[in-house]
Amino acid sequence: MKRVGPLLLSLLLAAPVASTALAQEFPSRPVSIVVPFPPGGSVDSVARVLAAELAETTGKVFVVDNRAGGGNGVVGANEVVKSTPDGYTLLFNASIHVVTPLLNKKVPFDVINDFTSIAGVAAGPLIISTPPSTKANTLKEFFAAVKADPDSFNFATSGYGSAGHLAIESLKAQAGIDTDVVSYKGAGPALSDLMGGQVQLMADPMMSSLPHVKSGRLKALAVTSATRSPLAPNVPTVAESGMPALEMLSWYAVWGPKNLDPKAAAYLSDAIAKVVKSDKFKDKLTVFGFEPMYKNSTELQAFVVDESKRYADIIKAGNLKVE
Amino acid sequence: MEIFSALLLGLDQAVMPVNLLWCFVGVLLGTLVGVLPGLGPAATMAILLPFTMGLQPVTALIMLAGIYYGAQYGGSTTAILLNLPGETSSVVTAIDGYKMARKGRAGVALATAAIGSFFAGTVATLLLALFAPSLAEVGLKFGPAENFSLMVLGLLASVVLARGSLPKALAMVFVGILIGLVGQDVQTAEPRFTLGLDEMTGGINFVVVAMGLFGIGEVVKDLEHAESRSAISAPFLSMFPSREDWRRMVPSILRGTGIGTVLGLLPGGGALLAAFAAYAIEKRVAKPKEGFGNGAIEGVAAPESANNAGAQTSFVPLLTLGLPANAVMALMFGALIMQGIAPGPTLISDHPKVFWGVIVSMWVGNLMLLVLNLPLIGIWTKLLTLPFRYLYPAILIFCAIGTLSLNNSVFDLWLLAAFSIAGYIFVKLDCDAAPLVMGLLLGPMMEENFRRAMFLSRGKVSIFVDRPISAGLLIVAVLVLILVIMPRFRATREEAFQE
Structure with a gap:
């Protein structure tokens, strides 16, 4: 017990020094970007990619910190909510960040009010594809075939509540079909079953699909952006494929805990x-x-509010189970 | 003769000094983490992933692949010397390997494992080069029904393989399945058995359970009667297998290689299932004079060949289809993407240097491992003379670091502590932990595939027998079940596990 006194004293003396050092310039130590999923x-x-580019342009240290406890990214996001709002702990997440609380009422935070929106970073459309053995060449033909013989068609998603799941639910609602969507754990096994013809329709990000x-193992019926993607110019949009227009992007953004230090927020936003x-x-x-899909703090906040409402409507229309 | 020019292109890449260097770094690291219980190749690769971004794509992949198959070599070392499988795929190696070590044949057991692994690695590499594209098609034929039937067979095999009484083994499988059900339901994302804890929604990490049960639980047990473990420090006679050893191990290595090559291709299969299956088949085919479980060299040669072959062929779905078959392959997938290469059917034609470079480097790496391991066996066996008061704390620390490195989650450490206690209780109750681990691993996958198959067939159970591959697997499973029930087999089985 003898040693505690001096230790406390030195801490007390050191504390103001440390805090003035922090106040001088924002990133005086590594900034941790929490990713609530495994690497x-x-x-x-x-x-x-973002962390590497930030490090290169600013000369400061940005570290990706994988906090994967829990399957849906809630644990990692909650750690950011509870962290000191000094700008050294950020959250990097995708659209699922907004969807999860809509499906799971027990999520311990409020996506709109418990975070400071910093910036929107990237977005990409999904590809809606089917095995080459399917006769239909457009979504319109596909859903006509499903109507005629509903038991021969199955829909898949790489994860419950993913952007792809919502896209399919949205199409189903438009087509007036109520077959449930089969959920998989990740794009790998789902694509394997799609290529093998076990399931017939899936919407999935470009990266995996x-x-x-391109190799002809899957037939693309549409992309889920408003206009065709430059990465796959031959694939029509949902409207061109004969269904009512649909925009469903998988998007990525950076958040901080609420009441983020304005100086840090300004620095991060610029960088x-x-x-x-x-x-x-x-x-x-x-x-x-x-x-790239840049959105500043205000734009991102408005985007999150809009998307949240839109997803909630799809979830309601698709009659998805809410806990 | 296209294959030769392709292999030459690969060789050209593999023997570039920088690639040779990183291949060496990879296999050395792999062997090291394989030796250390708890710290597995997946955790190591995850830690090193950001670092590989600075390397050329082919170099980065060569190193990461080296860690994976290097760990298969290393994992057997602790299994044989300490009865602590460094990797889950070495669990069965421990049964006979540790007994060999206790009889003073640790060197021979390690040499057998190294030789078997090298042979299997060479064969798997050659097959990979020859048949990669067409082999992947076999895996594609597997839908949910086939996967389910495969897992039923896998679980039954694990019961047959378990030490001790059959009812206990069955009970352990079910405990494992129940633990595996913790977390979000795949179909509705509903949290199950999570006690309201967010940390549990992702399920209980397999690695934590395995480390607690096999790593720490066993350590605690051994502390009870430390003298029994010091019995292994019997004279370390020779590491060169005798002529008799060679005669017995060659057929086992061949069988193990064959089984591992096929099972590595299957989704979720890989090295683990390969080792279990090889051991099961070996027990049906080989007739060692001392019996299995008493230090039979066949029980080391077959699973060690199988896990290495399986580790290598599990690259096939990834490199030809872009489908990661297990957690390690998912990390390789991530590495490829980070390098700006999209894994998929176009990989071979778009990036021939990467594909063939990695393939040939696997063979080069296996050669390095053989050269590295045979001399190092002396050093590894020295581990035995290390006083336990140094060794055990080290194991505990590595298990804790390994657990923390998975998800940076302190909660996982509490789980580790809980499963360590459970592991000790299981030891006291004389319940083998291997079936529990298999249940934990295969149970959730089985449920997932079962529900998916039922879904696709609109509730018709006949889907499992209507599809020929699935029906075939189920028939084998029934045969295994009949064997288990037959009194004669039970007698043989109990004899085989006599300690």
Whole structure:
């Protein structure tokens, strides 16, 4: 017990020194970008590209921190909510961040009010594809065939509540079909069953689906962006494929805990804007089938509110189970 | 003769000094993490992933692949010397390998494992080069019904393989399945058995359970009667297998290689299932004079060949279809993407240097491992003379670090502690933990595939027998079940596991 006194004293003396050092210039130590999933997925990959570019342009240290406890990214996001809002702990997440609380009422935070929106970073459409053995060449023909023989068709998603799941639910509602969607754990096994003809329709990001479309193992029926994607110019939009227009992007953004230190927020916002608007970032994202999608803090906040409402409507229309 | 020019292109890449260097780094690291219980190739690759971004794509992949198959070599070392499988795929190696070590044949057991692994690695590499594209088609034929039937067979095999009483083994499988059900339901994302904890929604990590049960639980047990473990420090006679050893191990290595090559291709199969299946088949075919479970060299040669062959052929779905078959392959997938290469059917034609470079480097890496391991066996066996008061704390620390490195989650450490206690209780109750681990691994996959198959067939159970591959697998499963029930087999089985 003897040693505690001096230790406390030195801490007390050191504390004001440390805090003034922090106040001088924002990133005086490494900034941790929390990715609430294990390494290797698309969220992690885009986060790593962003972190590397941020480090290069600012000369500061940005570290990707995988906090994967829990299957849906809630644990990692909650750690960011509970962190000090000094700008050293950020959250990098995808559209699922907004969808999860709509499906699971027990999520311990409010997506709109418990975070500070920093910047939108990237977005990409999904490819809706079917095995080559399917006769239909457009979504219109496909859903006509489903209507005629509903038991011969199955729909898949790489994860419950993913952008792809919502896209399919939305199409089903338009076509007036109520077959449930089969959920998989990840794009790998789902695509395997799609190529093998076990299931007949899936909407999935370009990164995992486009190579199979190019090799002819899958037949693309549509992309889920408002206009055709430059990465797959031959694939029509949902409207061109004969269904009511649909835009369903998989998108990525950076958040901080609520009441983020304004100085840190301004610094991060500038640094991220510079990276996202660069050609190099654009080139690096192309590989993943994504494009830069810059949104400043206000735009991102409005976007989250709009998307949340839109997803809630699809979930209601598709009659998805809400816990 | 296209294949030769392709292999030459690969060789050209593989023997470039920088690639040779990183291949060496990979296999050395792999062997090291394989030796250390708890720290597995997946955790290591995850930690190193960001670092590989600075390397050329082919170099990065060569190193990461080296970690994976290097770990298969290393994992057998601790299984044989300490009865602590460094990797889950070495669980069965421990049964006979550890007994061999206790009889003073640790060197021979390690040499057998290294030779078997090298042979299997060479064969798998050649097959990979020759048949990669067409082999992947076999895996594609597997739908949910086939996967389910395969897992039923896998679980039954694990019961047959378990030490001790059959009812206990069955009970352990079910405990494993129940633990596996914790987390979100795949079909509705509903949290099940999570006690309201967010940390549990992703399920209980397999690695944590395996480390707690096999790593720490066993350590605690051994501390009870440390003298029994020191019995292994019997004289370390020779690491060169005798002529008799060679005669016995060659057929086992061949069988193990064949089984591993096929099972590695299957989704979710890989090295683990390969090792279990090889051991099961070996027990049906080979007739060692001392019996299995008593230090039979066949029980080391077959599973070790199988896990290495399986580790290598599990690259096939990834490199030819872009489908990661297991957690390690998912990390390789991530590495490819980070390098700007989309894994998929176009990989071979778009990036021939990467594909063939990695293939040939696997053979080069296996050669390095053989050269690296045979001399190192002396050093590994020295581990035995290390006082336990140093070794055990080290194991505990590595298990804790390994657990923390998975998800940076302190919650996982609490789970590790809980499963360590459970592991000790299971030891006291004389329940083998291997079936539990198999249940935990295969149970959720089985449920997932079962529900998916029922869904696709609109509720008709006949889907499992209407599809020929699925029906075939189920028939084999029924045969296994009949064998188990037959009194004669039960007698043989109990004899085989006599300690």
